[in-house]
Amino acid sequence: MSGFILEMKHITKTFPGVKALDDVNLQVEQGSIHALIGENGAGKSTLMKVLSGVHPFGTYDGEIFYRDELCEFKSINESEEKGIVIIHQELALIPELSIAENIFLGNERAERGIINWNETILKTTELLKKVGLNINPQEKIKNIGVGQQQLVEIAKALSKDVELLILDEPTASLNEEDSANLLRLLKEFQGQGMTSILISHKLKELLSISDHITILRDGQTVSSMSMEKDEVTEAKIIKGMVGRDLANLYPERNAEIGDIYFEVKDWNAFHPLDTGRQILKDIHMNVRKGEVVGMAGLMGAGRTEFAMSVFGRSYGKKITGTVYKEGKEINVKTVDKAIDNGLAYVSENRKEYGLILMDSVRKNLTLANLNSITSKNLLDLHKEVKVAEDLRQKMNIKTPTIEQSTGNLSGGNQQKVVLGKWLNAEPEVLILDEPTRGIDVGAKFEIYKIINSLAESGKSIIVISSELPELLGICDRIYTINEGRITGEISAEEADQEKLMTYMTESGREEA
Amino acid sequence: MNTLKEAITNNVRRFGMIIALVGIALLFQILTGGALLTPLNITNIIMQNSYIIILAIGMMIVIITGEIDLSVGSVAAFVGAVAGVLLVTLDLPVYIGIILCLLLGAAIGAWQGFWVAYMNIPAFVVTLAGMLLFRGLTLVVLGGRTIAPFPGEFRTMSSAFLPDISAGELKLLTLLIGGAASLIYVIYELQQRRAANYYNFNTTPFALFVSKILIIILVINAFTFVLSQYQGLPVVSLILIALVLGYTFVMNKTVLGRHIYAVGGNANAAKLSGVRTKKMKFLAFVNMGFLAALAGLVFASRLNAATPQAGQLFELDAIAAAVIGGASFTGGVGTIFGAIIGALVMGVLNNGMSLMGIGTDWQQAIKGLVLLGAVAFDVLSKNK
Ligand SMILES: Nc1ncnc2c1ncn2[C@@H]1O[C@H](COP(=O)(O)OP(=O)(O)OP(=O)(O)O)[C@@H](O)[C@H]1O
Numbered sequence: 001m002s003g004f005i006l007e008m009k010h011i012t013k014t015f016p017g018v019k020a021l022d023d024v025n026l027q028v029e030q031g032s033i034h035a036l037i038g039e040n041g042a043g044k045s046t047l048m049k050v051l052s053g054v055h056p057f058g059t060y061d062g063e064i065f066y067r068d069e070l071c072e073f074k075s076i077n078e079s080e081e082k083g084i085v086i087i088h089q090e091l092a093l094i095p096e097l098s099i100a101e102n103i104f105l106g107n108e109r110a111e112r113g114i115i116n117w118n119e120t121i122l123k124t125t126e127l128l129k130k131v132g133l134n135i136n137p138q139e140k141i142k143n144i145g146v147g148q149q150q151l152v153e154i155a156k157a158l159s160k161d162v163e164l165l166i167l168d169e170p171t172a173s174l175n176e177e178d179s180a181n182l183l184r185l186l187k188e189f190q191g192q193g194m195t196s197i198l199i200s201h202k203l204k205e206l207l208s209i210s211d212h213i214t215i216l217r218d219g220q221t222v223s224s225m226s227m228e229k230d231e232v233t234e235a236k237i238i239k240g241m242v243g244r245d246l247a248n249l250y251p252e253r254n255a256e257i258g259d260i261y262f263e264v265k266d267w268n269a270f271h272p273l274d275t276g277r278q279i280l281k282d283i284h285m286n287v288r289k290g291e292v293v294g295m296a297g298l299m300g301a302g303r304t305e306f307a308m309s310v311f312g313r314s315y316g317k318k319i320t321g322t323v324y325k326e327g328k329e330i331n332v333k334t335v336d337k338a339i340d341n342g343l344a345y346v347s348e349n350r351k352e353y354g355l356i357l358m359d360s361v362r363k364n365l366t367l368a369n370l371n372s373i374t375s376k377n378l379l380d381l382h383k384e385v386k387v388a389e390d391l392r393q394k395m396n397i398k399t400p401t402i403e404q405s406t407g408n409l410s411g412g413n414q415q416k417v418v419l420g421k422w423l424n425a426e427p428e429v430l431i432l433d434e435p436t437r438g439i440d441v442g443a444k445f446e447i448y449k450i451i452n453s454l455a456e457s458g459k460s461i462i463v464i465s466s467e468l469p470e471l472l473g474i475c476d477r478i479y480t481i482n483e484g485r486i487t488g489e490i491s492a493e494e495a496d497q498e499k500l501m502t503y504m505t506e507s508g509r510e511e512a
Numbered sequence: 513m514n515t516l517k518e519a520i521t522n523n524v525r526r527f528g529m530i531i532a533l534v535g536i537a538l539l540f541q542i543l544t545g546g547a548l549l550t551p552l553n554i555t556n557i558i559m560q561n562s563y564i565i566i567l568a569i570g571m572m573i574v575i576i577t578g579e580i581d582l583s584v585g586s587v588a589a590f591v592g593a594v595a596g597v598l599l600v601t602l603d604l605p606v607y608i609g610i611i612l613c614l615l616l617g618a619a620i621g622a623w624q625g626f627w628v629a630y631m632n633i634p635a636f637v638v639t640l641a642g643m644l645l646f647r648g649l650t651l652v653v654l655g656g657r658t659i660a661p662f663p664g665e666f667r668t669m670s671s672a673f674l675p676d677i678s679a680g681e682l683k684l685l686t687l688l689i690g691g692a693a694s695l696i697y698v699i700y701e702l703q704q705r706r707a708a709n710y711y712n713f714n715t716t717p718f719a720l721f722v723s724k725i726l727i728i729i730l731v732i733n734a735f736t737f738v739l740s741q742y743q744g745l746p747v748v749s750l751i752l753i754a755l756v757l758g759y760t761f762v763m764n765k766t767v768l769g770r771h772i773y774a775v776g777g778n779a780n781a782a783k784l785s786g787v788r789t790k791k792m793k794f795l796a797f798v799n800m801g802f803l804a805a806l807a808g809l810v811f812a813s814r815l816n817a818a819t820p821q822a823g824q825l826f827e828l829d830a831i832a833a834a835v836i837g838g839a840s841f842t843g844g845v846g847t848i849f850g851a852i853i854g855a856l857v858m859g860v861l862n863n864g865m866s867l868m869g870i871g872t873d874w875q876q877a878i879k880g881l882v883l884l885g886a887v888a889f890d891v892l893s894k895n896k
């Protein structure tokens with residue numbers, strides 16, 4: 001025995017036009033938590049897809065040894081049989097089915113094709129208890145939050161007698177509390193002998209939980225470190241990832257803040273289905289010219305709902321309230337009116353609301369402002385290519401060509417395409433909803449720089465984020481929201497994480 | 513070496529359906545002992561399939577938005593019946609009758625589009641209802657009888673040819689049109705290339721560029737040359753060419769077209785990008801109604817009668833044509849040109865099998881298999 005539960009040797013994987021993995025080696029010790037880290041598009045997800053048989057044997061070069069046995073997985077089923085389970089970057093639960101149905105999907109508790117519901121529910125209850133979830137197994141997935149969905153995914157993995165659990169950015173869409181909960185759970189499972197591979201862009205959590213770290217860059221292994229033996233620091237990891245030192249996590253800011261430019265008053269909205277439930281209550285907020293304003297709140301506090309309801313009434317029913325730009329009331333009742341009035345909203349959910357995955361990077365980049373590529377009212381494809389190429393360079397989007405389908409890009413690069421699309425719309429007021437979700441440290445820095453330069457050019461920016469350090473690092477002023485109400489307003493100098501946390505959980509307190 | 517292989521596989525993917533069409537045509541040319549590709553028969557294929565081509569264009573756009581229309585056959589029949597009443601029973605002037613019928617078609621499309629786009633009723637249900645509704649109304653309008661014959665002018669649309677300007681063996685006007693079309697095409701391509709150079713893009717190598725142009729000129733002129741050996745270009749082929757060029761232009765060159773693709777690709781993302789998704793779906797149905805009316809008129813004109821049975825199974829032919837031509841039911845993909853190729857595949861199959869004397873029973877069965885085979889080929893070649 002080598003002590004390694006998994007050894008991947010000389011793995012090379014190419015897609016048309018991209019060498020995603022180039023002679024990668026990975027060794028994972030039995031019973032450890034192994035972190036995999038690297039820039040967007042470095043090949044982390046691809047490596048895990050090779051391991052789990054999503055990219056079947058024969059489509060890659062190299063060898064995989066699992067428990068010292070050479071494995072040639074042709075499908076996910078084969079790897080799952082060995083106890084290797086992957087939870088993908090994009091959750092793969094079916095919203096209309098119940099938790100129990102989802103957990104046992106493809107693995108039904110059945111005899112001669114007839115499902116034994118009692119056993120299914122019973123087993124589900126047990127599994128949910130293991131992951132610390134206390135909800136009805138028959139609840140539909142669409143009715144529970146993202147954090148809980150992530151735990152359901154883990155319960156699903158547990159149902160398959162997992163020995164090696166792979167989690168691809170499990171905490172990307174979770175708030176701090178849910179993230180901490182999930183990591184605690186991983187530690188607990190480790191105590192019971194489970195091995196896991198964890199992909200994440202959140203360095204702090206990796207440092208706190210993992211035993212080993214492997215860094216990928218441009219499809220190659222740059223280094224593999226052990227927490228015990230090597231002195232691992234954030235700076236060291238970042239250097240390995242981006243290939244250079246990154247002195248600051250947040251760029252210098254020197255935008256000049258002007259008068260109030262954009263203002264929302266008396267904003268109320270009700271739930272779209274359950275119209276008796278008020279989701280947003282009397283929200284007042286404003287942004288000055290050149291200012292970056294943050295919105296902090298827990299999951300479900302109503303931040304996204306607020307942004308979407310303002311942006312062309314894309315969320316909610318019975319919406320009341322007024323929106324002002326430079327003191328004049330403006331009409332934002334439909335999305336195209338909102339865009340015409342200089343608003344842009346970058347969704348937190350890029351797959352569903354941000355991108356047309358089947359379409360090329362080029363078409364996605366120009367969609368929100370087709371006027372930018374028309375001449376004499378007709379689309380000018382040459383102009384479009386030019387605009388798209390410029391954006392690709394400006395946003396540093398990693399793709400072989402702008403004709404690639406966005407569905408084939410790595411998660412972080414998809415996010416950059418969404419941002420690029422809205423930059424191209426040349427908005428005056430930019431609402432960014434979790435703009436750095438799933439983005440590596442280097443690219444985050446780039447995005448902060450873009451936000452700053454937009455502010456410097458006099459735009460007003462609203463940032464919704466669940467990462468408090470990020471809000472503190474890039475905002476001038478922060479609103480906190482809880483249960484659909486503004487509970488506080490603090491300038492960035494006065495704010496710290498604890499203060500924000502208290503306001504975020506308090507109800508109805510108004511700060512002068 | 514590798515690039516050559518790549519180029520071939522890429523082109524097979526891109527031109528797969530054209531290759532299939534050429535293959536099927538050659539196959540029947542051999543099986544029928546040369547009867548398929550005669551001037552007379554090619555003229556026939558165009559005239560017999562004109563209404564399916566018209567419907568396929570509309571259906572392609574509806575499918576691109578992610579919807580479906582099952583009612584087109586019934587709508588075509590209904591409009592044909594109304595045309596019978598207007599032109600034969602009421603004796604209205606032909607062009608007024610035609611305009612009224614086209615407006616009626618658009619209104620029917622608006623009715624269905626309203627339910628689909630604004631009331632969120634699934635298109636499958638709305639148009640299934642429409643299929644029954646308009647078939648029923650056809651019977652009501654006709655009182656179960658057939659109205660015939662139409663005035664001669666009305667028949668021009670489907671059965672006449674371009675007048676000739678000389679008395680030779682070949683129809684000179686048709687040849688001239690082929691020449692003119694080639695010239696316009698060359699100018700267009702040169703312009704595109706100039707624009708690409710202006711933006712400093714890599715253009716295709718000059719040799720490739722020239723050979724592409726030569727092939728297309730060859731195809732255009734071979735087509736007009738063959739037709740000019742018979743009666744020349746049918747009037748209906750001009751309608752078809754105008755539709756193909758017009759719709760291709762709209763879908764590729766206008767904001768409207770881009771928005772239609774976006775709706776089918778991801779309606780949520782499109783909506784948040786400022787696309788009026790409901791309006792786009794609505795317009796797709798209005799357009800479908802309009803084209804169904806046009807197809808109904810062409811069909812009635814060709815039959816020289818308005819009959820209660822007109823248009824049966826048209827919806828299936830149109831859907832099959834769109835799907836063979838590269839449409840996907842998830843929406844967001846497909847081209848007008850593809851729809852034409854798809855319709856021609858179906859048309860050549862019908863015609864070839866009829867020439868061979870195969871009964872309609874077997875024709876149906878074979879068409880079913882070809883539909884499945886064509887799409888399977890397409891899907892599999894894309895998965896590679
Ligand atoms: N199916 C595919 N077809 C073509 N290219 C692909 C495909 N899947 C991944 N790629 C490319 O392979 C490279 C590695 O992608 P991968 O998803 O593994 O990155 P990642 O490290 O997981 O990044 P992220 O942190 O953004 O999720 C990228 O350049 C991506 O565009």
Ligand SMILES: [Mg+2]
Nearest residue numbers: 045089410411
């Ligand atoms: Mg990834």
